[in-house]
Amino acid sequence: MADPAIEVHGLSKRYGDHAALDQVDFSVRRGEIFGLLGPNGAGKTTTLECLEGLRLPDAGRLRVMGIDPTRERHKLRQVMGVQLQTGSLPAYFTIREMIRLFSAYHEVNPDWAVTERLGLGNLLNTQYQALSTGQKRRLSLALATLHQPAVLLLDEPTAGLDVGARIALHELMRELRAQGTTILLSTHDMAEAETMADRVAILLQGRIVAVGTPRELTATGAGLTKVTVRTINNSLRAFTHPQIRQSQQQDEYAVFYTTEPGPVVTAIMHHIQTEADELVDLRVERPSLEERFLELTRTAASDV
């Protein structure tokens, strides 16, 4: 098996008395999208900045494609592309000028195709100061991918983007993954992580509290599956089952919460048939990553 694209072992960083990162460990496999999740202030950006070589860790071992970000910055730039959360670009440079400039620094030919793909093709002569937030983020991503890096670090890439731009960016991330690019995605958007990431790590108060695929993480929690049913005669109003933890009536819908949706749905169908009722609508919603995240956050808060 190939070495991981990114390895983080025992990463710690303090700002005065505040421990921003405390013994953080995770690794990112080559060619996967890895989501780093956490609320504001959890340490996501500090982790990324240590990997980018922008910040020196107090302790820990970091490797990006086998390169030490704290010592081999020049080599690091060749394999890594970065989209910063708080980065900006010169206000009076046009998009065309910045693509040319960054291509020159990366010693590659300007990739105009990426500007087309990101919807910037007709804005090449527009100055940075005149771009919208979404356009600036897309430009930042275009610049990060100009030299076709093996690893891409994205810090809240879709923050402030409209739906269209968000979808386009997700498509580009999938394309890049298909081409073998490893993506470390820092976000607090759970839905984005759930749909985009192959694996995620949840960072709370500077510590990793869970790592796995979104499905694995949601499965390990106490999250309940929600079963929502509507029938013509509303025969489920008083329905009970040993594996239903909680039930309620919402308008014309009967709502049940269970950890075992299979037997419960079977029992519901049997009940409807027995009562000569007729099914109108049935929905089964598995616990989301967001619910698992909130559960972990509550646990972490109660531990303090």
Added chain:
Amino acid sequence: MKAFMLHFALEFRAALRNRNLLLMNYLLPLGFYLLIGGMMVQINPFFGDQMIPAMVILTVLSGVIMGLPTNLVEAREAGILRSFRVNGLQSGTLIAIPALANALHVCLTALVITVSAPLIFKVPAPVDWPMYLLVFLLTLFANSGLATLIGVITRSGQMAILWQQLLFIPSMILSGLMVPLTLMPDWGQKLSLMLPATYAMAAFQGSAYEGETLWYAPYGMLLLFVGGVLGFVLASRLFSWDNQNDVQRHRVVLALVAMIPYLLGALLLV
């Protein structure tokens, strides 16, 4: 090198789109030259002898001292330096590019003044042209070093403006640009020697115009050179990519080392 040259060209062009830099590099010095310069020649005939050096130094002060630091501070505050850093640019490049691009703008304005002043205002041209060029380049170098240092050590735009004004206003009043040093009281002369512009003015008068000065002009040129070197060396040592990183303490105290040549000048020359 190709990337560096491209960056320099783009930075130079971008400054032409920046109203603030346009004002500081072109409109203010040229406007001052045409209005005040012309007026001063009428009021004080002796001003004619020093008009070109005075206006060229004003151009350097306006373009470099007033233009360069704010640009650097804004780039750091906005996160532009961080964006450059993650794309592999070195701190030396980010110090050199704005200073060089700014210097080229100043050179163009200075060239306009140097060529046009004898024709428009009938003021004397420099006697020794190579020395004139050398003094001009030293003046530019010394002030660029100081301006870059201010841009590097100040944490906010407001603070940068304070430092800029602290150099610009006394330089305009005390360095001999408008009033000859010989007419100033002793304390005024001493104070003026803390300003690079004073040495520049004396060097222009003594070396490029072969006039009389209060001290041997090449000493002043040496101090300008040392001051410029110190400015750039300290700027590269104290450079920080952003305001959030662990900032070196006592930066301002260290930065004041760049003023040592001028302090020595004040103690030893007059």
